[in-house]
Amino acid sequence: MSNLLKKNFNIQxxxxxxxKNMLNYDKIDLNKxxxxxxxxxxxxxxxLIKLYQDNKIxxxxxxxxxxxxxxxxxxDEIQKKKLKLEEIIDWDLEQFRLLGVTEQDEPRVENLRHLxxxxxxxxxxxxxxxxxxxxxxxxxxLISIEMTVKIIGIKTVTIIGxxxxxxxxxxxxxxxxxHDENLTIKxxxxxxxxxxxxxxxxxxxxxxxxxxxKTLRLYxxxxxxxxxxxxxxxxxxxxKYTMRLIKLEEINVDFNIPEIQPLEGNISxxxxxxxxxxxxxxxxxxxCPNLDCQSMVLPLFHEIMKRYHFSNILKxxxxxPMWFYLGTIESPDGSLEVLAIPQIKNNFFALYVSCKNKDLxxxxxxxxxxxxxxxxxxxxxxxxxYKLIDLNCVNCQxxxxxxxPQSTEIKCSKCGYSQIVW
Numbered sequence: 296m297s298n299l300l301k302k303n304f305n306i307q308x309x310x311x312x313x314x315k316n317m318l319n320y321d322k323i324d325l326n327k328x329x330x331x332x333x334x335x336x337x338x339x340x341x342x343l344i345k346l347y348q349d350n351k352i353x354x355x356x357x358x359x360x361x362x363x364x365x366x367x368x369x370x371d372e373i374q375k376k377k378l379k380l381e382e383i384i385d386w387d388l389e390q391f392r393l394l395g396v397t398e399q400d401e402p403r404v405e406n407l408r409h410l411x412x413x414x415x416x417x418x419x420x421x422x423x424x425x426x427x428x429x430x431x432x433x434x435x436x437l438i439s440i441e442m443t444v445k446i447i448g449i450k451t452v453t454i455i456g457x458x459x460x461x462x463x464x465x466x467x468x469x470x471x472x473x474h475d476e477n478l479t480i481k482x483x484x485x486x487x488x489x490x491x492x493x494x495x496x497x498x499x500x501x502x503x504x505x506x507x508x509k510t511l512r513l514y515x516x517x518x519x520x521x522x523x524x525x526x527x528x529x530x531x532x533x534x535k536y537t538m539r540l541i542k543l544e545e546i547n548v549d550f551n552i553p554e555i556q557p558l559e560g561n562i563s564x565x566x567x568x569x570x571x572x573x574x575x576x577x578x579x580x581x582x583c584p585n586l587d588c589q590s591m592v593l594p595l596f597h598e599i600m601k602r603y604h605f606s607n608i609l610k611x612x613x614x615x616p617m618w619f620y621l622g623t624i625e626s627p628d629g630s631l632e633v634l635a636i637p638q639i640k641n642n643f644f645a646l647y648v649s650c651k652n653k654d655l656x657x658x659x660x661x662x663x664x665x666x667x668x669x670x671x672x673x674x675x676x677x678x679x680x681y682k683l684i685d686l687n688c689v690n691c692q693x694x695x696x697x698x699x700p701q702s703t704e705i706k707c708s709k710c711g712y713s714q715i716v717w
Contacts, residue, residue, distance in 0.1 A: 306342065306345055306346065306349070308332075309328075309332055309342055309346070310346055310351050310353075312328075312331060312332075313328075313346075313353045313366070314353075316368075317353060317354075317368045320368070321367070321368055322354070322357075322365040322366060322367040322368060323365060323366050323368075324363055324364075324365055325339060325356065325363075325364045325365060325366055326363070326364075328366065336530070336538070337530070337540070340356070340384055340385075340386055343356070343366075343383055343384060344380065344384065347380050347383060352378050352383070353366065353368060354366050354367045354368040354369050354378075354383070355367055355369060355378060355382050355383045355384075355385075356383065356384060356385040357385065358385070358536065364385070385537065385538065386537065386538045386539070386540070434459075434461040434463060434465065434533045434534060434539075437459070437460045437461035438457075438458070438459050438460070438461060438465060438503070438531065438533075438539075438541065439457070439458050439460070439541070440455065440456065440457045440458075440470075440529040440541050440543060441455070441456045442454070442455050442456075442525070442527075442543050442544070442546060443546075444515070444525070444546050444548050446550070446657045446658060446660075446661045447692070448579055448660075448661075448685045448687045448692065449579065449581065449660070449661055449664045449665065449683065449685050450514055450685060451514065451515040451516075451518065451548075451550075451661070452512055452513070452514055452515070453472075453480070453512070453513045453514075453515055453525060454510065454511070454512055455470065455510070455511040455512075455513070456508065456509070456510050456511075457470075457500070457503065457508065457509045457510075457511075457529065458507075458508045459503045459504065459505060459506065459507050459508070460506065461505060461506075461534075462505050462506070463505050463533070463534035464502055464503060464504050464505050464534070465502070465503040465531040465532065465533055465534070466501065466502050466503075466531065466532045467501065467530070467531060467532040467538075468499070468500035468501060468502065468503050468529070468530070468531045469497060469498065469499055469500065469529070469530045469531070470497070470498040470500065470511075470527065470528075470529050470530075471495060471496075471497050471498075471527045471528055471529075471530065472495060472496050472497075472498075472513075472525055472526075472527040472543075473494060473495045473525070473526055473527050474494060474495065474496070474523065474524070474525045475494070475519070475523045475524060476493055476494040477517055477518075477519050478515055478516070478517055478518065478523055479515070479516040479517045480496050480513050480514070480515060480516075481513060481514045481515075481516065482496075482498065482511070482512075482513050483511075483512040483513060483514060484511055484512065487499060487500055487501075487511070495527075496513075498511065503531060518548075518550070520551075521549065521550035521551045521662065522547075522548060522549045522550070522551070523547075523548050524545060524546060524547045524548065525543075525545070525546050525548075526542075526543055526544075526545035526546070527543045528540045528541060528542045528543055529541045529543065550658055550661065550662060552624065552655065552658055552659060552662065553624050553625060553626070554604070554624075555603050555604050555605060555622040555623065555624055555633065556604060556622060556623045556624070556625075557604050557605060557606040557621075557622060558606055558621040558622050558623045558632060558633075559606055559608075559621070560606070560608055560621045561608065562608070562609060562619075564608075564621065565608060565609075565619055565621070565634060568632060568634045568649055569634070569649060573651055574634075574649045574650060574651055575649065575650060575651065575652070575653040575656045576647070576648075576649045576656070577647070577648055577649075577656050577657065577660060578645055578646070578647045578694050579645065579646045579647075579648075579660045579664065579685075579686075579687060579694070580640070580643060580644075580645050580685070580686030580687055580694040580695055580698075581643065581644040581645065581646065581664055581667075581683050581684065581685070581686060582643050582644075582683065582684030582685075582686050582698040582716070582717065583643065583644055583671075583683060583684075584681075584684065584701075584717075585677070586671070586676070588639050588642055588643060588644055589616065589639060589642070592637075592639065592644045593610075593616055593618055593637055593638075593639065595667070595670065595671060595674070596618075596637045596644075596663075596667055597618065598670065599663060599666050599667050599670055600620050600635065600637075600663075602666070603622065603663070604622060605620035605621065605622040605633075605635060606620060606621050606622065607619070607620055608620065608621055615638060615639065615640070616638060616639040617636060617637075617638040617639075618636070618637055618638070619634070619635075619636055620634070620635040620636070620637075621633070621634060621635075622635075624650075624655065626652065631650055631651055631652055631655065632650065632651075633648065633649070633650045633655070633659065634647075634648065634649040634650070635647070635648050635659070635663070636648075640694075641696065641697050641698070642697070642698060643686055643697070643698035645686075645694060646660055646663060646664065648660050648663075664683060667683070668681070668682070668683045684698070684716055684717045685716065686698060686716060688707040688709065688710060688712055688714065689712070689714055690707060690710050690712035690714075691707060691709050691710040691712065693707060693708070693709040693710070695707060695708075695716070696708055699715075699716065701717055702715060702717075703715065
């Protein structure tokens with residue numbers, strides 16, 4: 296939903312403002328309109344489209360030799376009603392079919408499809424000027440962006456990949472992500488400035504060189520009920536100095552897993568799962584600051600496992616504290632056996648999970664650890680902002696050997712990458 300509609304701007308008030316300027320000037324700097332009504336580049340054009348729909352036509356947007364963009368009041372053309380929508384708006388109209396909603400909260404795509412169909416009918420085939428050759432020249436279809444959400448350890452990560460396959464650079468690149476207001480989004484990069492607003496984050500990329508790619512990572516925190524959604528768009532100026540928008544496919548995330556049923560077994564069943572190459576296996580290390588791992592962690596974690604209806608098969612406390620749990624989950628492909636082994640390693644907590652479904656392994660580890668974190672907060676052990684520490688290497692995801700002191704660098708024994716985990 297655009298900011299314009301969330302703020303519920305008075306379109307008539309904007310129209311009156313433009314009319315007053317028409318009486319005194321032949322053009323007005325677009326930045327003045329934006330500043331007067333707190334609009335951004337997209338919203339000011341959305342306003343003009345809305346005014347056009349209401350048969351209020353004031354002029355057309357044009358770039359000037361001074362580097363500024365103006366709304367030029369073309370009185371003769373307005374009086375003769377010759378201006379068409381594609382002549383008023385300097386951006387590709389296609390992007391406005393994909394973003395926003397109407398004031399009645401109906402999908403804007405439907406209204407603007409109707410609008411575009413009317414324009415096409417009036418101009419017949421005149422709008423069909425974007426041939427394949429033109430697309431290559433103006434970079435259309437040669438610049439792409441993709442967004443994915445992954446669980447990496449106990450973190451939820453949004454990964455954005457941008458690719459410019461054209462022979463020309465793109466400029467003024469900007470990513471605008473809209474998300475649930477309860478979420479906390481933390482960019483994991485220093486080279487691109489960003490700004491936050493309520494329910495959105497705007498990342499300024501500036502130039503995207505020819506034949507180049509960029510990858511951005513953002514951590515997602517404060518997820519309610521293990522569900523959230525993110526959408527947005529990528530805005531850039533192409534080599535023809537035309538502003539373009541590429542809509543990001545909306546991602547709706549749900550990390551909830553089906554109910555687990557208890558599964559009885561013995562040590563032979565556990566060994567069979569651990570040795571079976573068809574099972575995916577993962578170990579997650581977790582640092583628990585100020586918590587006595589040897590005596591407190593496994594009994595507390597056992598309370599979480601009971602909530603998930605796992606069967607406790609064995610509690611082994613010597614030489615290494617290690618408790619064994621079994622459960623099953625029904626899937627479209629049949630029943631899936633799940634093995635979970637919480638344990639204490641070198642004074643920190645580790646969780647081993649094995650199952651034939653790789654995504655289930657990652658999601659179950661993620662959910663169990665975060666539930667454990669909330670559990671010790673609810674038990675009043677620690678304040679609400681208490682965080683467990685991810686002790687898997689950020690480079691290769693192998694579990695680290697020890698839980699280092701705060702602000703102390705540790706090197707991964709597998710890949711050699713040095714990191715500070717907290």
